[in-house]
Amino acid sequence: MSVLQTKGLTKRYAGLTAVDGVDLTVETGEIHALIGPNGAGKSTLVGMVAGRTEPTSGEVWFKGENVTRLPAHARIRRGMAYTFQITSIYNQLSLLGNLELALRDSDPAKARAALDRVGLADRAEQLAGDLAYGHQRLLEIAMGVAQDPTLLILDEPTQGLAESEIAEFNALIASLAGDTTILLIEHNMNVVMELAHRITVLETGAVLASGAPAEIKANPEVQEAYLGHADA
Amino acid sequence: MTRSIALHLGLIAALVAAGLMLPAYHQGNLARILVLATYAMGYNVLFGYTGLLSLGHAMFFGAGMYGLGLAMQHGGVPALPAFGIGLAAAAALSAIVAMLALRTIGVAFMIVTLMFAQSAYLTVLYFGEWTRGDEGFVLQQATRQIAGLDLTNPLIRYYAALTVFTAALVITARMMQVRFGHTLIAIRENEERTRMLGYNTQAHKFAALVISGTLAGAAGASYALLFGYVGATFTSVQYSIFPLLWVLLGGAGTTIGPFIGTLFMFYLIDTTSGFTNAYLMIVGLVLVLLTLFARAGIMGEVRKRFAPWLP
Numbered sequence A: 001m002s003v004l005q006t007k008g009l010t011k012r013y014a015g016l017t018a019v020d021g022v023d024l025t026v027e028t029g030e031i032h033a034l035i036g037p038n039g040a041g042k043s044t045l046v047g048m049v050a051g052r053t054e055p056t057s058g059e060v061w062f063k064g065e066n067v068t069r070l071p072a073h074a075r076i077r078r079g080m081a082y083t084f085q086i087t088s089i090y091n092q093l094s095l096l097g098n099l100e101l102a103l104r105d106s107d108p109a110k111a112r113a114a115l116d117r118v119g120l121a122d123r124a125e126q127l128a129g130d131l132a133y134g135h136q137r138l139l140e141i142a143m144g145v146a147q148d149p150t151l152l153i154l155d156e157p158t159q160g161l162a163e164s165e166i167a168e169f170n171a172l173i174a175s176l177a178g179d180t181t182i183l184l185i186e187h188n189m190n191v192v193m194e195l196a197h198r199i200t201v202l203e204t205g206a207v208l209a210s211g212a213p214a215e216i217k218a219n220p221e222v223q224e225a226y227l228g229h230a231d232a
Numbered sequence B: 001m002t003r004s005i006a007l008h009l010g011l012i013a014a015l016v017a018a019g020l021m022l023p024a025y026h027q028g029n030l031a032r033i034l035v036l037a038t039y040a041m042g043y044n045v046l047f048g049y050t051g052l053l054s055l056g057h058a059m060f061f062g063a064g065m066y067g068l069g070l071a072m073q074h075g076g077v078p079a080l081p082a083f084g085i086g087l088a089a090a091a092a093l094s095a096i097v098a099m100l101a102l103r104t105i106g107v108a109f110m111i112v113t114l115m116f117a118q119s120a121y122l123t124v125l126y127f128g129e130w131t132r133g134d135e136g137f138v139l140q141q142a143t144r145q146i147a148g149l150d151l152t153n154p155l156i157r158y159y160a161a162l163t164v165f166t167a168a169l170v171i172t173a174r175m176m177q178v179r180f181g182h183t184l185i186a187i188r189e190n191e192e193r194t195r196m197l198g199y200n201t202q203a204h205k206f207a208a209l210v211i212s213g214t215l216a217g218a219a220g221a222s223y224a225l226l227f228g229y230v231g232a233t234f235t236s237v238q239y240s241i242f243p244l245l246w247v248l249l250g251g252a253g254t255t256i257g258p259f260i261g262t263l264f265m266f267y268l269i270d271t272t273s274g275f276t277n278a279y280l281m282i283v284g285l286v287l288v289l290l291t292l293f294a295r296a297g298i299m300g301e302v303r304k305r306f307a308p309w310l311p
Helices: A042-050 A072-077 A095-103 A108-117 A133-146 A163-176 A189-195 A213-218 A220-230 B002-021 B024-049 B058-075 B079-101 B106-126 B154-175 B179-189 B191-195 B201-227 B237-250 B257-275 B279-293 B298-305
Strands: A002-013 A016-027 A031-035 A057-062 A080-083 A151-155 A181-185 A198-203 A206-211
Touching (some): A016 A042, A016 A181, A080 A133, A095 B179, A198 A213, B002 B024, B024 B237, B058 B079, B079 B106, B179 B201, B237 B298
Parallel strands (some): A031 A181
């Protein structure tokens, strides 16, 4: 069964079509990577999935329910979690405070456990704004993971992370696989190839190809459009 | 948590004692400060905790004041139910304003609230036959009593003011301990993040504005009842700016900051106007110095430097 399905999802901004009739299906438990050159419409697409952006036309189905008209917070309550491309945390609150809000639960033990998962438990009392960038990134991912979502949407999670941090990130995401379905926008092809079960390639707002990593790698159109110059 | 309860109880206890010990002049001042601090606390719910800057809170203060005043003056309603009418008027007005103004954010929100308040002020003037406009009207001494207690008696008036203040303090302090209050702070800190964590931020902002406006209305109704005067000045833009100043001075987003700010500003004006006509210059200078060196306000600085646990 698919967790998420978009049907003809389209977004037009005055004259520019950012996303053009995308049919995307994300199966339960898979890690689905969304790749494509800058401006291909990846963030706009997941924005429409999460309810941040209103589609011009088309539908979003989540767990068998048409959620196209639901506001973002209602979709999150139904089991989506979303991490921003540009780190978005509560700088003036402690890490615990951040997690308590993410958990919608003020039990500090649960918040600590969630921090422990990304190795930030020893900084629980610090202000989130005082963390190094990589740690802020991990905190944001921890906030998404802590919600125990059915579908975790990660918009370029490894952007700005060091190699060692990327390895930790990969391990964390791999540990979620099976229970949590993950929709991942990612530029780092090593991360994509290591984690993804399926890859969808977007170009100029439309799906160019979709399939297993090996198929995508072998696809000449994809190589032409994207892989060739992004990861030579 | 316990330190915070001790702080609030200590403040209330000190104010109870002050009512008996202060000379008449300062007792009268403090009664007025307590009512105005209630107004500031209401303002703080929206500005300090939710991060929404309103430039029109005088309309809510005025809704409480005129709701009570008109009901007593023209409807012959006794003081206690008239107080209820004042609260209801403020709650209804803030719900209407919230529905419309919360479609905007930032500067637009400031302008929209300012415009609504200006309309409220002009409405008061327009119905001058009933409101007596700028001149205002005085509530008859004989009608200003609740359950046989004469609210024109200075001591009773003081404790009535303290009762309203205490209720508002308990409500806001408690609110900030529970999830609802934490969510308001989350909205202030990062609204989009909060929305994308599954919180209905719009509904929370609506509730915050209604609570804030109703507390302001409670202060307005109390002011009319305790000091016996209802006038259009209290709905003017000046009275929308005052709570902003009090809260900024005392410490936005702290429970007792609004009281400290109101107290400080009241006595700053009172003291300086005692020895010079140019007292507003001194007041202005002090305000500039405070904003330069204590940007978080008095209690905000205390929290930053000495007591991070301060609610």
